[in-house]
Amino acid sequence: MKAVVLRALGEPEVLRIEExxxxxxxxxxxxxxxxAAALNHRDVWIRTGRYAGITLPVIxxxxxxxxxxxxGADVDPAWRGRAVVIDPTFNWGDxxxxxGPAFQILGLPGDGTYADLVRVPADALHDxxxxxxxxxAAAVPLASVTAYRALVTRGRIAAGETVVVTGIGGGVATCALLIGARLGAKVYVTSGSDAKLDTARRHGAAGGVSYHDPEWPKALVAQIGGRPDVVVDGAGGDTFNKALDLVTPGGRVVSYGATxxxxQNLEVRRIFWKQLNVLGSTMGTRRDFAAMLRLYADGLRPIVxxxxxxxxxxxxxxxxxxxxxFGKIVLRI
Ligand SMILES: NC(=O)c1ccc[n+]([C@@H]2O[C@H](COP(=O)([O-])OP(=O)(O)OC[C@H]3O[C@@H](n4cnc5c(N)ncnc54)[C@H](OP(=O)(O)O)[C@@H]3O)[C@@H](O)[C@H]2O)c1
Known part of the structure; x- marks a missing residue:
């Protein structure tokens, strides 16, 4: 088969196709x-050596x-010929x-999807x-299951609540916008680009502000006319402190990344004084994946x-x- 095999860490040009x-x-x-395959920021972290447990070569x-x-043996042969998407979470545990400790993600340490063929556990297959x-379909799995678990399983968003998604251009962030809006939340966003803020509005965002404005939480409160119930953040760094500042007392801040x-100087006082719920979220269980995929089966489309x-x-x-x-970068195979 043809595959893009990562043999050495470095600039994007290390990604070359080979037999x-x-x-x-x-x-x-x-x-x-x-x-088709799709990119995640994880792939960039791995290629540049900023990810735990890198073993080369890897697809x-x-x-x-x-x-x-x-x-293989013990797999229903009726799967053959079916069009599928792959749940990239393996061995979540009980x-x-x-x-649990055996948890893995498709595409390191096992070979991933920048290839003609990939070998996966049959319980990761979904129509x-x-x-x-x-x-x-390739744009859905990792970003959407991460967004779904962050918003729904961990963040417990309810229809009518106000949610802020930081850095809307990202793969997970755009899925969070789509899923949050589909579930009836009012979704506001931040971005480094005014054009991306406009695009987000076209995809259902109620509003948004530039994170280049150091006072962006204030600008967002003014736009919303109050404080959001939930902030979903993949940026980390100073954005995380600003999220603690922005969210309503008793609200939830869900962290899924640290781009x-x-x-620095985590504002612990804000957490206890405002009675905040700070929640971490990573990927999702088989149950999260199935619930997320139902939203797409019911008509949602990812942003490519x-x-x-x-x-x-x-x-x-x-x-x-x-x-x-803005959204997912896809490789056609
Ligand atoms: N825990 C998990 O399971 C999980 C799963 C997937 C991803 N992640 C992590 O989540 C992060 C996003 O992943 P991704 O694949 O969605 O990445 P991505 O598509 O590369 O998106 C990264 C986004 O970060 C935003 N950003 C950059 N500077 C920012 C700032 N100062 N404030 C707020 N946002 C800023 C940008 O938004 P704009 O373009 O709008 O400026 C950019 O589009 C990565 O750190 C990744 O490792 C974690």
Whole structure:
């Protein structure tokens, strides 16, 4: 098969397409012929050596959609020929509250989806919602399950509540906007780009402000006419302190990422004085994934920023690193 194999860490140009051995399914596994894969910031962290447990060579890619071509022992052969999306969370464990020690994500340490074929546990297969193209379906899994768990399972958002999603251009953030709006929340956003704020409004955001304005929480309170019930943050850094400042007393701040790095001078006083609920969230359980996918089966469509051919994985990474995207960057295979 053809695959983009990461053999050395470095600039996007280390991502080159080459011939690789076809994967064979083991007991309980299936092989999917991929039609599309999608990028996540995780792939950039890995390529640049800023991720735990990197082992090379590896085929990156946690998101994929395609057709099942082979099934191993103990897998229903009726899967063969079906169009599927892959749940990238493996071995969550028995506790719905948090992943266990065997938890893994597709695309490190096991080979991922920047390839013609991928080998996955059969319980990670889900029928592709028929109205989604393969490119759209590949844009769903990791970002949407992360957004769903952050908003619903952890954040417990309710219809009519006000939610702020930081850094709306990101893959997870755009999914959080779509899912939050679909569930009846009023979603406000921040971004580094006015054009992205406009795009977010077209996708259902009630409003938004630029995070380049150091007083952006105040600007957002003025726009909302009050404080939000929930802030969903993937930026970390100073944005996290601002989220604690912004949210209503008794509200929830859900953290799922730290693109900006660690939080300096964490405002602990705000947490206890405002009676805040600070919640961490990572990926999602099989149950989260199924509930999330039902929203797409019921008509939701992910936001696809760009579709590039697999042999332009380097260009795709560069676009993500430069933060030019609004939504998911997809590789057509
Ligand atoms: N815990 C989990 O399970 C999980 C899952 C997925 C991702 N993550 C983490 O979540 C983060 C986002 O991932 P992704 O794949 O969605 O990344 P992405 O598509 O590359 O998005 C990153 C976004 O960060 C935003 N950003 C940059 N500077 C910011 C600032 N000063 N304030 C607020 N936002 C800022 C940008 O928003 P604008 O373009 O609007 O300026 C950018 O689009 C990454 O750190 C990733 O590692 C965690």
């Amino acid at each position: 690789a051995p076809d994967p064979q399914p083991e007991r309980g596994e299936a092989v999917v012929r991929l039609r 990156l890619g946690s998101d994929g959609a395609g057709e099942v071509v082979e099934t 506790d719905e509250r948090a992943q 592709k919602p028929p109205h989604l193209s393969f490119e759209e 900006l790095g660690p939080v 920023d760009t579709v590039l051919p697999l042999d332009q994985a380097a260009q795709a990474h560069r676009r993500m690193e430069e933060g030019r995207q």
